[in-house]
Amino acid sequence: MMTAIKQTLRGNLKLNEPMARHTSWRVGGPAERYFEPADLDDLAEFLAQKDKDEPVMWLGLGSNLLVRDGGIRGTVIITSGLLNEIELLDEGLVRAEAGVACAKVARFCGRQQLVGVEFLAGIPGTMGGALAMNAGAFGGETWQHVVAVETIDCHGQRHLRQPAEFAISYRHVKGVADEWFVAAHLRLHCGDSDTATARIKELLEIRNASQPIGQPSCGSVFRNPDGDYAARLIEASGLKGCCIGGACVSEKHANFIINSGNATAAD
Incomplete structure (x- = not known):
């Protein structure tokens, strides 16, 4: 077949x-x-x-x-590197395909003098993943700016869906069965390009100072519980630096598990 x-x-x-x-x-x-x-x-x-x-x-x-x-x-x-088109559809309306890196979306919007998604610069994934889990950082969340999404179903048929058709919460999105995101339509506010660029730079500096950038990881592993932070709880448990095989809790940020060089998925 x-x-x-x-x-x-x-x-x-x-x-x-x-x-x-x-x-x-x-x-x-x-x-x-x-x-x-x-x-x-x-x-x-x-x-x-x-x-x-x-x-x-x-x-x-x-x-x-x-x-x-x-x-x-x-x-x-x-999807990454392939479904990678990003374009300005109308004033304040951006269409980004699922394979576009989140950081690229943030930079593109800044150049178009559109603000609100600078936080995406700190998310190491694509728009498809950001839509699937309502990815967020530094107080911002993906679906705060979504006005429509394009999906494709298991038969290859494409659909235009509205946010009201999804159950959206913290790091979780429940969508239509057997459909997958292929593009997002984002509504943003007009602003200053230099201010957006400066904000992106600031957020990346914060990320680089606090996270184990350059070491293999998946990003933050655990969702934060209400009123607390996963990293604080892990550190308070004395697990910073703890290793099983080649998988280690980062010394720099306790909510990161890094591959020290020879980790397996079982580790």
């Missing part, structure tokens, strides 16, 4: 692709199939032709994700 589908696709379909190459933790076994669509039409073609029972998993920059050592059954669809 996959051999026949491959002949109709313009993107790259690989077999037994090691996921450690594609996750920020640098761990994980192989995906049975790994698909890099050429564009949204190519993605729709794949979804329309795949077996209805074929498991599908979506991947952006591979942050906030732990792939088991045994790998992934089914097909992993990669």
